Amino acid sequence: MPITACAFDLDGTLVDSIHDLARAANLARADLGLAELSSDRVASFVGDGAASLVARVLADSNSAEYTGTAMQVEGMDRFNEHYRAGLSIATQFYPKVQETLHMLHERGMPLAIVTNKPERFTIPLLRELGVFEHFDVIVAGDSLPKKKPAPEPLQFAALQLKVELADMLMVGDSENDILAARAAGCPVIAVSYGYGSNIESLGADAVIHRFDELRDYLDLN
Numbered sequence: 093m094p095i096t097a098c099a100f101d102l103d104g105t106l107v108d109s110i111h112d113l114a115r116a117a118n119l120a121r122a123d124l125g126l127a128e129l130s131s132d133r134v135a136s137f138v139g140d141g142a143a144s145l146v147a148r149v150l151a152d153s154n155s156a157e158y159t160g161t162a163m164q165v166e167g168m169d170r171f172n173e174h175y176r177a178g179l180s181i182a183t184q185f186y187p188k189v190q191e192t193l194h195m196l197h198e199r200g201m202p203l204a205i206v207t208n209k210p211e212r213f214t215i216p217l218l219r220e221l222g223v224f225e226h227f228d229v230i231v232a233g234d235s236l237p238k239k240k241p242a243p244e245p246l247q248f249a250a251l252q253l254k255v256e257l258a259d260m261l262m263v264g265d266s267e268n269d270i271l272a273a274r275a276a277g278c279p280v281i282a283v284s285y286g287y288g289s290n291i292e293s294l295g296a297d298a299v300i301h302r303f304d305e306l307r308d309y310l311d312l313n
Protein backbone atom coordinates (compact mmCIF):
# COMPACT_ATOMS: atom_id res chain seq x y z
CA MET A 93 0.00 0.00 0.00
CA PRO A 94 1.60 3.32 -1.02
CA ILE A 95 0.05 5.22 1.87
CA THR A 96 0.58 8.97 1.80
CA ALA A 97 -2.12 10.04 4.29
CA CYS A 98 -4.22 8.61 7.11
CA ALA A 99 -7.85 9.12 8.14
CA PHE A 100 -8.85 8.07 11.63
CA ASP A 101 -12.15 7.25 13.20
CA LEU A 102 -12.38 8.75 16.70
CA ASP A 103 -14.58 6.84 19.18
CA GLY A 104 -13.34 3.29 19.68
CA THR A 105 -10.23 3.87 17.53
CA LEU A 106 -8.23 6.77 18.97
CA VAL A 107 -10.08 7.18 22.24
CA ASP A 108 -12.07 5.09 24.65
CA SER A 109 -14.89 7.53 25.25
CA ILE A 110 -17.51 5.10 26.47
CA HIS A 111 -17.54 6.12 30.12
CA ASP A 112 -18.24 9.77 29.31
CA LEU A 113 -20.79 8.81 26.64
CA ALA A 114 -22.49 6.36 29.00
CA ARG A 115 -22.55 8.88 31.85
CA ALA A 116 -24.17 11.54 29.64
CA ALA A 117 -26.59 8.99 28.19
CA ASN A 118 -27.59 7.75 31.63
CA LEU A 119 -27.99 11.29 33.00
CA ALA A 120 -30.29 12.01 30.04
CA ARG A 121 -32.22 8.81 30.80
CA ALA A 122 -32.45 9.78 34.48
CA ASP A 123 -33.79 13.23 33.53
CA LEU A 124 -36.58 11.40 31.70
CA GLY A 125 -37.21 8.99 34.57
CA LEU A 126 -35.50 6.00 32.96
CA ALA A 127 -33.21 3.50 34.68
CA GLU A 128 -29.46 3.30 34.14
CA LEU A 129 -27.94 1.17 31.34
CA SER A 130 -24.55 -0.56 31.54
CA SER A 131 -21.58 0.98 29.71
CA ASP A 132 -21.40 -2.12 27.51
CA ARG A 133 -25.02 -1.65 26.52
CA VAL A 134 -24.39 2.01 25.63
CA ALA A 135 -21.24 0.98 23.72
CA SER A 136 -23.33 -1.32 21.54
CA PHE A 137 -25.37 1.76 20.48
CA VAL A 138 -22.37 3.92 19.45
CA GLY A 139 -21.28 4.37 15.84
CA ASP A 140 -24.01 6.18 13.91
CA GLY A 141 -23.78 9.61 15.49
CA ALA A 142 -25.42 11.31 18.47
CA ALA A 143 -29.03 11.28 17.26
CA SER A 144 -28.97 7.50 16.73
CA LEU A 145 -27.22 7.03 20.05
CA VAL A 146 -29.92 9.04 21.87
CA ALA A 147 -32.75 7.20 20.10
CA ARG A 148 -31.21 3.80 20.93
CA VAL A 149 -30.36 4.75 24.51
CA LEU A 150 -33.88 6.03 25.22
CA ALA A 151 -35.51 2.94 23.71
CA ASP A 152 -32.78 0.59 24.98
CA SER A 153 -32.91 -0.93 21.51
CA ASN A 154 -30.43 -1.10 18.67
CA SER A 155 -33.17 -0.77 16.06
CA ALA A 156 -34.56 2.55 17.37
CA GLU A 157 -34.30 5.48 14.96
CA TYR A 158 -34.28 9.18 15.66
CA THR A 159 -37.50 10.57 14.21
CA GLY A 160 -37.77 13.73 16.32
CA THR A 161 -40.45 12.67 18.80
CA ALA A 162 -40.90 15.04 21.74
CA MET A 163 -39.12 12.56 24.02
CA GLN A 164 -36.18 12.21 21.62
CA VAL A 165 -35.85 15.98 21.25
CA GLU A 166 -35.83 16.34 25.03
CA GLY A 167 -33.39 13.42 25.38
CA MET A 168 -31.10 14.97 22.75
CA ASP A 169 -31.10 18.32 24.57
CA ARG A 170 -30.32 16.59 27.87
CA PHE A 171 -27.59 14.41 26.32
CA ASN A 172 -25.99 17.42 24.59
CA GLU A 173 -25.84 19.33 27.84
CA HIS A 174 -24.47 16.43 29.91
CA TYR A 175 -21.94 15.26 27.35
CA ARG A 176 -20.67 18.75 26.55
CA ALA A 177 -20.12 19.29 30.29
CA GLY A 178 -17.93 16.18 30.58
CA LEU A 179 -16.32 15.26 27.27
CA SER A 180 -13.00 14.14 28.66
CA ILE A 181 -13.51 13.29 32.32
CA ALA A 182 -12.84 9.58 31.77
CA THR A 183 -12.04 9.57 28.06
CA GLN A 184 -8.55 8.27 27.33
CA PHE A 185 -6.38 7.48 24.36
CA TYR A 186 -5.95 3.78 23.70
CA PRO A 187 -2.37 2.53 24.21
CA LYS A 188 0.25 4.04 21.88
CA VAL A 189 -2.21 6.38 20.14
CA GLN A 190 -0.69 9.64 21.33
CA GLU A 191 2.87 8.59 20.54
CA THR A 192 1.95 7.27 17.12
CA LEU A 193 -0.10 10.34 16.16
CA HIS A 194 2.71 12.56 17.31
CA MET A 195 5.27 10.58 15.29
CA LEU A 196 3.12 10.67 12.13
CA HIS A 197 2.54 14.40 12.52
CA GLU A 198 6.26 15.04 13.07
CA ARG A 199 7.07 13.13 9.91
CA GLY A 200 4.68 15.26 7.92
CA MET A 201 2.04 12.62 7.20
CA PRO A 202 -1.24 14.40 6.34
CA LEU A 203 -3.81 13.30 8.95
CA ALA A 204 -7.60 13.47 9.03
CA ILE A 205 -10.31 12.66 11.53
CA VAL A 206 -13.38 11.13 9.93
CA THR A 207 -15.91 10.53 12.69
CA ASN A 208 -19.67 10.24 13.02
CA LYS A 209 -19.48 12.18 16.28
CA PRO A 210 -20.96 15.68 15.77
CA GLU A 211 -18.61 18.66 15.42
CA ARG A 212 -19.89 20.23 18.65
CA PHE A 213 -18.30 17.34 20.57
CA THR A 214 -15.46 16.35 18.23
CA ILE A 215 -13.63 19.67 18.12
CA PRO A 216 -13.68 20.48 21.85
CA LEU A 217 -12.77 16.87 22.69
CA LEU A 218 -9.73 16.93 20.38
CA ARG A 219 -8.72 20.26 21.91
CA GLU A 220 -9.15 18.99 25.47
CA LEU A 221 -7.02 15.95 24.60
CA GLY A 222 -4.33 18.18 23.12
CA VAL A 223 -4.24 16.65 19.63
CA PHE A 224 -6.42 19.05 17.64
CA GLU A 225 -3.36 20.57 15.95
CA HIS A 226 -2.19 17.17 14.67
CA PHE A 227 -5.02 16.97 12.14
CA ASP A 228 -5.11 18.77 8.81
CA VAL A 229 -8.83 18.15 8.35
CA ILE A 230 -11.62 17.11 10.66
CA VAL A 231 -14.79 15.69 9.13
CA ALA A 232 -17.44 15.11 11.78
CA GLY A 233 -20.80 13.39 11.60
CA ASP A 234 -22.64 16.60 10.80
CA SER A 235 -19.95 18.36 8.74
CA LEU A 236 -21.48 17.10 5.48
CA PRO A 237 -25.00 15.99 4.48
CA LYS A 238 -23.88 12.34 4.67
CA LYS A 239 -21.84 10.47 7.25
CA LYS A 240 -20.12 7.06 7.30
CA PRO A 241 -20.88 4.46 5.87
CA ALA A 242 -21.32 6.88 2.93
CA PRO A 243 -18.05 7.60 1.10
CA GLU A 244 -18.44 11.40 1.11
CA PRO A 245 -16.61 12.15 4.38
CA LEU A 246 -13.53 10.23 3.18
CA GLN A 247 -13.79 11.79 -0.29
CA PHE A 248 -13.92 15.23 1.32
CA ALA A 249 -10.95 14.44 3.57
CA ALA A 250 -8.82 13.23 0.63
CA LEU A 251 -9.72 16.34 -1.37
CA GLN A 252 -8.69 18.58 1.51
CA LEU A 253 -5.45 16.65 2.04
CA LYS A 254 -4.78 16.68 -1.73
CA VAL A 255 -4.17 12.93 -1.86
CA GLU A 256 -5.69 10.12 -3.89
CA LEU A 257 -8.32 8.04 -2.09
CA ALA A 258 -6.37 4.88 -2.93
CA ASP A 259 -3.36 6.31 -1.07
CA MET A 260 -5.25 7.36 2.07
CA LEU A 261 -5.50 4.71 4.78
CA MET A 262 -8.68 4.63 6.86
CA VAL A 263 -8.34 3.25 10.38
CA GLY A 264 -11.51 2.42 12.30
CA ASP A 265 -13.26 0.12 14.74
CA SER A 266 -16.63 -0.50 13.20
CA GLU A 267 -18.46 -1.76 10.16
CA ASN A 268 -19.31 1.83 9.15
CA ASP A 269 -15.61 2.61 8.84
CA ILE A 270 -14.94 -0.41 6.63
CA LEU A 271 -18.00 0.19 4.46
CA ALA A 272 -17.13 3.88 4.04
CA ALA A 273 -13.56 3.02 3.07
CA ARG A 274 -14.68 0.38 0.59
CA ALA A 275 -17.22 2.77 -0.93
CA ALA A 276 -14.57 5.48 -1.26
CA GLY A 277 -11.82 3.17 -2.50
CA CYS A 278 -9.50 3.64 0.49
CA PRO A 279 -7.45 0.86 2.04
CA VAL A 280 -8.71 0.16 5.54
CA ILE A 281 -7.30 -1.23 8.77
CA ALA A 282 -9.57 -2.22 11.63
CA VAL A 283 -8.63 -2.05 15.29
CA SER A 284 -9.82 -4.99 17.38
CA TYR A 285 -10.16 -3.12 20.69
CA GLY A 286 -13.01 -0.70 19.89
CA TYR A 287 -16.81 -0.86 19.96
CA GLY A 288 -17.48 -2.74 16.72
CA SER A 289 -18.58 -6.33 16.93
CA ASN A 290 -17.22 -9.13 14.70
CA ILE A 291 -14.58 -6.75 13.39
CA GLU A 292 -12.33 -9.64 12.29
CA SER A 293 -14.96 -10.82 9.82
CA LEU A 294 -15.79 -7.51 8.15
CA GLY A 295 -13.19 -7.65 5.41
CA ALA A 296 -10.69 -4.95 6.40
CA ASP A 297 -7.28 -5.21 4.72
CA ALA A 298 -5.79 -5.92 8.13
CA VAL A 299 -6.82 -6.02 11.78
CA ILE A 300 -4.47 -4.60 14.41
CA HIS A 301 -4.64 -5.07 18.16
CA ARG A 302 -2.53 -2.11 19.23
CA PHE A 303 -2.40 1.28 17.53
CA ASP A 304 1.35 1.36 16.91
CA GLU A 305 1.09 -1.77 14.75
CA LEU A 306 0.06 0.81 12.13
CA ARG A 307 3.74 1.56 11.57
CA ASP A 308 4.08 -1.78 9.78
CA TYR A 309 1.62 -0.64 7.14
CA LEU A 310 3.05 2.80 6.53
CA ASP A 311 6.05 3.64 4.45
CA LEU A 312 7.82 5.80 7.00
CA ASN A 313 11.14 7.28 6.00
Ligand SMILES: O=C(O)COP(=O)(O)O
Nearest residue numbers: 102103139140141207208
Ligand atom coordinates in the same frame (compact mmCIF):
# COMPACT_ATOMS: atom_id res chain seq x y z
O1 LIG B 1 -20.23 9.11 17.76
C1 LIG B 1 -20.43 8.09 17.07
O2 LIG B 1 -21.54 7.63 16.83
C2 LIG B 1 -19.28 7.32 16.52
O3 LIG B 1 -18.12 8.06 16.38
P1 LIG B 1 -16.93 7.43 15.51
O4 LIG B 1 -17.39 7.52 14.07
O5 LIG B 1 -15.77 8.31 15.86
O6 LIG B 1 -16.75 6.01 15.97
Ligand SMILES: [Mg+2]
Nearest residue numbers: 101103104265
Ligand atom coordinates in the same frame (compact mmCIF):
# COMPACT_ATOMS: atom_id res chain seq x y z
MG1 LIG C 1 -15.65 4.28 15.98
